[in-house]
Amino acid sequence: MRLDFKALWIDDQPKHVRSFREGIQRRLSGLGFELEVMEVSSLDKVDEAIGPHVHNDGVDLVLVDYDLGSGSGGEEALAKVRKQFPYKDLIFYSADDREKLRKIAYDGGLDGLYFSTRLSLVDDTVSVIQKMLHKVMDIDHMRGVVMSATSDIDFIVERSLLATYDRLDVKEKAEFRAEVVASIRSKLEKWAKELDKAEKKGSLEAIFKLRHLCSAADRLELLLESLSKWTSDGSTYLDKAKIYRDDVVPRRNKLAHVTLREVDGRRVLDGPEGPVSEDDMTKLRKDLIEHRQNFTSIAVLIDVKLD
Numbered sequence: 539m540r541l542d543f544k545a546l547w548i549d550d551q552p553k554h555v556r557s558f559r560e561g562i563q564r565r566l567s568g569l570g571f572e573l574e575v576m577e578v579s580s581l582d583k584v585d586e587a588i589g590p591h592v593h594n595d596g597v598d599l600v601l602v603d604y605d606l607g608s609g610s611g612g613e614e615a616l617a618k619v620r621k622q623f624p625y626k627d628l629i630f631y632s633a634d635d636r637e638k639l640r641k642i643a644y645d646g647g648l649d650g651l652y653f654s655t656r657l658s659l660v661d662d663t664v665s666v667i668q669k670m671l672h673k674v675m676d677i678d679h680m681r682g683v684v685m686s687a688t689s690d691i692d693f694i695v696e697r698s699l700l701a702t703y704d705r706l707d708v709k710e711k712a713e714f715r716a717e718v719v720a721s722i723r724s725k726l727e728k729w730a731k732e733l734d735k736a737e738k739k740g741s742l743e744a745i746f747k748l749r750h751l752c753s754a755a756d757r758l759e760l761l762l763e764s765l766s767k768w769t770s771d772g773s774t775y776l777d778k779a780k781i782y783r784d785d786v787v788p789r790r791n792k793l794a795h796v797t798l799r800e801v802d803g804r805r806v807l808d809g810p811e812g813p814v815s816e817d818d819m820t821k822l823r824k825d826l827i828e829h830r831q832n833f834t835s836i837a838v839l840i841d842v843k844l845d
């Protein structure tokens with residue numbers, strides 16, 4: 539499970555889809571997830587849309603409108619999508635007749651479907667998504683989601699930092715490299731002393747507490763320093779990036795030092811700084827979505843290719 543919840547939506551009325559999508563997104567954002575929709579307006583475009591996603595589990599839910607206008611109807615679309623996604627959750631909907639949809643699915647021998655009408659589609663879809671998320675939203679699994687999302691941000695930071703370097707002239711590049719090397723040399727001297735000190739303690743635990751050089755935190759600091767030298771265009775992004783460094787990263791790091799325990803019959807993540815609740819995880823997911831968007835904006839600002 540990712541921070542993004544991806545839906546394939548087959549409907550020949552894009553305006554309706556956008557309206558429904560906005561309603562679902564508002565509800566889904568409260569859970570700390572972001573809705574991503576692939577819109578398909580006709581049956582002949584289904585293969586084109588789902589081709590790359592069949593085997594990489596890139597689609598979480600499929601929504602199919604029964605009335606696709608002229609040409610092939612919803613029955614064929616539904617059968618085609620079910621064949622392509624034999625184990626995916628599907629929502630089959632129409633203007634106002636659930637029972638007709640159930641009969642179509644029954645006659646076609648299609649199982650594992652949900653049925654809805656346009657009037658209740660937002661509520662029904664959110665309900666289905668909540669059931670799906672409930673299966674994977676145990677608190678230990680969510681730790682993996684958070685670590686994955688922050689790794690994505692680490693990747694964007696590194697690519698953005700390389701892009702800022704590429705914009706420098708020859709002299710500035712040499713100075714920048716010298717600064718990085720000097721920082722690492724200074725750290726090497728410090729680490730050498732720390733390693734000697736840890737070794738003298740005769741404790742393996744003391745050695746394990748040492749960290750790698752030029753970590754994700756180091757790269758983030760370098761990017762913040764580079765952005766601070768820019769014009770005011772980057773000031774808003776910079777302020778948000780500093781919030782990520784000062785607020786989100788410590789909360790992410792806390793997850794690396796907690797263990798899963800049973801407390802009063804509940805599974806909780808607990809560590810030296812106290813337990814991490816489900817509400818804490820939901821808040822962190824919401825913050826990660828916001829900060830990932832900010833770092834992506836930074837990358838766009840400096841023409842970074844993230845593919």
